[in-house]
Amino acid sequence: MAEQSKARYTAAVSLGVMGAGFAASLPFVGTPWVSFLQSGFEAGLVGGLADWFAVTALFRHPLGIPIPHTALLPRNREKVTNALVKTIEEDLLSKESIRGKLGQLRIAERLVDGAMAQLHTEAFRTGLVSAADKLLESIPKDRAAELLEQEIRRRLEAIDAQQVLSVVLGIVYEKKYDEKAFDFVLELAEQWTLTAETRERLGAMVAQALGRMQTNGFMQMAVNAFLGFYSEEKLGGLIQQFIISALFDLKRSGDHNRTALLAAIRSRLTTLASDPHAHQEIEGWKQNLLSRWNLAELTAGWVEQLHTRLKQWIQEPEFTDRYVIPMLEKAAQKLRQDAEAMEKLEHWIHEQLSRWIEANHSKIGALIRENVDRFDNETLIQLMEDKVGGDLQWIRVNGALCGFLIGLVLEGIKVLV
Template sequence: MRNSKHTATISLAVMAAGFIGTLLIEGPPWVRFLQTGFEAGLVGGLADWFAVTALFRHPLGIPIPHTALLPNNRDKVAKAFISTIQNDLLSKQSITNKLAEIPLLPRLLSAVQEQLTVDSTKAAIAKACEFIIRQLPLDKLADYAEKEAARLIRELDMRQLLEKGLAQAYAKGYDEKTFDFALDMAERLVSKTEIRDRMGAMAAQALTHMKTNGLMQFAMNAFVGFFNEEKLGQLIQQFILSGIAGMRDRENPNRQAVLESLRGWLNEPEHRSGIAAELEGLKAQLAEEMQLRGKIMDLLVRLQEQAVKSVGQPLFVDTHVVPFVQRLIQRLENDPELLKRLETGLKEQIARLIEANHHRIGVLIKENIDRFDDETLIELMEDKIGSDLQWIRVNGAVCGFLIGLVLAGLESVLR
């Protein structure tokens, strides 16, 4: 602007100097001819200087009416400017029409695919995943999980569960495995020396206090005198161990009898009902005493920390996020109907957003204009369009000079 203003000033000075110079010189007709041109150029230059200056401020500081047009009509100019942009240049219909021409979703998907290969994007995704995981409301999740777990426990049908459990136990031979486990425990218990001695002492005491008559009493006393506690314990131990060894044989009648008796007892409806009732009481007690919320909360905290640790791994985004997003994009691209529906829905949402917020364009422009005082706004406008306005002054001086020459020529011809 300074260069153009300097040029305009020089053009005005040239016209003034030419006019004064020709005015002082007495000479041939062509001097008067040039004088007319310089005079018209001076008038044109001064008139355009006045017009350009009057747009922004009072010429020479004199408050001439209809000057300093922009400061005096700031609100009108601002409203006209806002109206032009809001209702003409950026009208709702023009934005919507332009939006309809742009394939938003394909461009968005393409941009997402390109960004997935950028390291900064991968780092941002990892940070976002970590942030989301840490923002999970664990307290609310624990409360919800506790209520659901308690509800599931309360809704368990223990009679049905018992029947299914026994059916599975019979089908997979768990009853026989349990019986074999009991035999192992009994064998280990009976094989202990202190148990053997205890059994011998108990047998000797029982035989000593047994009361019979006649020959039977005599035989009993002779038996007790021959077998002491240790021998009685060994005899009983061997008898029990021999019985246990026999019970291990799956074809042993005694084993089959015990198992059939146990199964028969379990299959009786009244016994099953009793067991189911016991399980129902245990279920209610279990729901109250398990302190589910604390355990669930501990589990959620551990899962959260494991998830954060997993997200922090260098290959997490490449291994999990990128393939997932690529599969999703590929599915959309391979389904034109779905892509079209999503595109339509996206544009409808943007159109609603434009409809609801279009007036904010004018509000934003006005807020920005109001931030500047008159001097700052004038400086800003002069900086943007001042150079073109200064060239108006140059054109006025040059055109005035040429028009003066034409008029002088016409005058000389018509005389």
């Protein structure tokens, strides 16, 4: 603004000098050297006035007089705006020029490198935690619990009883759980047998059984003699020793009775796996479990607990430093080292930008037009004068000076002729 005022002042001074020189030379007309200067001042005054008229006519009517073909910019505002929009859209910022400039840029490389440079900044960590927290909060817990309940129920209902039994039996046979269970029962039986109470009970049971036997003749006499010789305590001890001996044999891995019993147990279990009644029983247990089990309440509790733990974990430093940032860094490095993937990414980015340019290029002209139209004529002229008015005022200065020199030259030619 100061530069424009200075240029306007200089132009006015140059015009004033030419006018003053011309007026001062009038009383001395006829003197050769005065006539020579007068021609220069006269031509300079004409040139200065002509350029003042031309510069002024660009923006407004000179002296407010509506002379034809003056105030060119206000009168042709629409044409100027259209020409400006067309020049920018088709020449300065054409689709082809924008695409060409973007084609020279390695956008994918810059994006990946820029992202990698930001991974270990505190701002990125804070943003990552905030984003993860917002993402977690955006998940509807009631809906998640409902989906979890539906999935658990669907999977439980889809369980095949025969398949479950087959899998369980396969594990039992593979890990020899049947033998371990058999040995456990034998151990319990041995512990029970070794007690004094068991010995007394066994003796009483045998004595009662023998006493109830109804035999005749010599056999009855032998039984009575046996009972008279062995008391209940001796009978209990005898049976106890027999049972302990049998249990000891059954606990030995090579005993044929043990092998036969285990084979019988496995045969029974195998038969059970294909027994329809067993399948029905398992299905009944499963349906009873689903009906008694408040699965909706349980899943809601699980989801709430998981949500609380995840929220706490997100706030811990190891969430970003140990898990997320190393994962992102590794993925970015892998992508950066994959030339083919980077080229595909670059192509995809340029393709998307090209589509965006194609769809939005006309908005450049619309934006320019919108910005121009929001100014009235006076404001627009003021803005243009602020930007180029100084240079236009120098046209007036140059016009006055050039006119002065041309006048001198012409007068010189007249003198010589």
